[in-house]
Amino acid sequence: MFELLKGVTVLDLSTVVFGPFASQMLADFGADVIKVESPDGDIFRAAAPARHRGMGAGYLNLNRNKRSISLDLKRPEGRAALDDLVREADVFLHNMRPRAIERLDLGYERLAALNPRLIYCGAVGFGSDGPYANDPAYDDVIQSMTGFAAMDTDPEAEPALIPTVLTDKIAGLYSVAGMLGALMSRERTGRGMAVEAAMFESLASFMLAEHLSGHVFDPPLGTLRYDRVTSPHRRPYRTADGYIATLPYSGKHWQKVLQVIGRTDLAEAGWVRDDAARSERIGELYAVLAEAMPQRSTAEWLAELKRLDIPCGPVNRLEDLVADEHLQAIGFFQSAEHPSEGAITTLRQPLRFIDAPTRPDRPAPNLGGDGRAVLHEYGMDDTTIDALIAAGAMILPGDDPDPA
Incomplete structure (x- = not known):
């Protein structure tokens, strides 16, 4: 990892791909990303294939350079522990819908009162001021809603999804830009701010950058498609x-x-x-x-x-891509030894910073594996930590979550 963001602490409450893709980039840049997980953990931990339960390949590939603490935020003790972290953090990232954030009392106004310098990023499905704000959102839905699924040049063709988690990763890049911009603003003003990165708006912007086309003008000069890329002859x-x-x-x-x-x-x-x-x-x-x-x-x-x-x-297949001579030459695929998963292959951060200081990467964390160490750093003693564990508000590796 690089050390560009050394000294910046990110509390990452996000799950699956959107938020973790974004926070991993911040972690690769050197931020201390503390992954705050529920007792059940990030649901993407369960995505196959895996050698051990809760450590799936996709999770391992999206959560390097982070630390994990498992808090039950439905319990007041868990929320109080999170508040202690918020008071010292630089960035707070979540991907919950507005109603869920309200239920947990983790809205921007309350957290900003605890820490006026906090950058609060909501990585959401739809913008909070629109009618879809509380609708659930996943990649398949957003690809369909933004026109990707219906872009085939054959009008008789059935809609089809692009076979990658496109929306999460594009919106993740937008959210990284937003968080970095907010951090830069804070350097000048000393004040934090709220940032909202919505999947629907991000992919709509991405899609329409060229396809707004003739509708840039009023009245329109042509269609809503950029003809060069929609030509039926544009293909391998x-x-x-x-x-x-x-x-x-x-x-x-x-x-x-x-x-x-x-x-x-x-x-x-x-x-x-x-x-x-x-x-x-x-x-x-x-x-x-x-x-x-x-x-x-x-x-x-x-x-x-x-x-x-x-x-x-x-025209490569995935098998060709992992054997590509250029990617091999630049060390794009890197071998690592994970404490619990053994030998794994990770992807190098694609951005390069010439002469930037670096330090070794950290493997993706086990659920709650850094909880005690993190809370020690924030001034909590073992007696208090043990009380959190006894109350079921914090889980350590190997603990069985309280089903209640």
């Missing part, structure tokens, strides 16, 4: 022995590739040379490229397009 191209992805983009790119495939007539056409005119007829060029690609093998096309400095690449 079939070659003589497989598929290839390539994107001639500039006029010079298209002139080069059109000459290679023997379409000098198009290479010299005025509309191909003109960026605006070419953008209006880009589907025609994609169709020409699709027709020519089967004439050569994937390897031949990759060599030729790289020679011409035209963006291109193979």
Whole structure:
């Protein structure tokens, strides 16, 4: 991990992917992220595959560089312990709906009264001032509501979900930007603030950045789609022995590739040379490229397009990706030894900071494994901690949660 945020403490009450994806980035930057879990733990701990209960692969890959404390926030003793942490924290992150936050009495106003410098981030499904505020939200729902599932260029095609937890990760990046921006503001003003990062709004913004298209103007100049990326011919191209992805983009790119495939007539056409005119007829060029690609093998096309400095690449499956020579060369996949899970493979933080100080990564924590140490750091003695445990308000590894 880096030490860019050394000295910043984050209380992370979030679960599953959205919040943990965001807080792991803060942890990778060096923040002390304290994962505050219920006695049952983050539900994503249960996602298979796993060697041991509560330590699934997805959980391990989203919670490195964090510490875990397990508090029952439905008990007054658990909430009181959390309040003690809030008084000293820099960031408070949660992904609960407004009604749930109200029930736990963990709203911004009360916590800001405890700590006026607190950055309070609600990683929510829908913005709190809209009619959907208390609706449950998961990736499948948000992909569908924001148009991703219905973006197939074939109007007869059934809606389909992109097979990754897209919404959580995109909204997670927005929330990281919001928290870092708020921390920077606090450096100038000395005051904390509330930040809200909503899945629905984040993905709608992400989707419409280019697809608002003609509706940027009033009255609209065209449709709600960016034609270049919705062309039915924009797809990986079939070659003589497989598929290839390539994107001639500039006029010079298209002139080069059109000459290679023997379409000098198009290479010299005025509309191909003109960026605006070419953008209006880009589907025609994609169709020409699709027709020519089967004439050569994937390897031949990759060599030729790289020679011409035209963006291109193979169509990888996940198995190819984990063996990719570039990712292997940069150490993207890293081996680690987890205290309870043994040998595991983790992903390197993709951002690089040249000459930034670093320290070794911490493996994803076991449920409640750092509870006693964390509370000691915040001035709580063993007698008080033992009383919390006896009251069922705090769980340590190996303890059975009180079903009551």
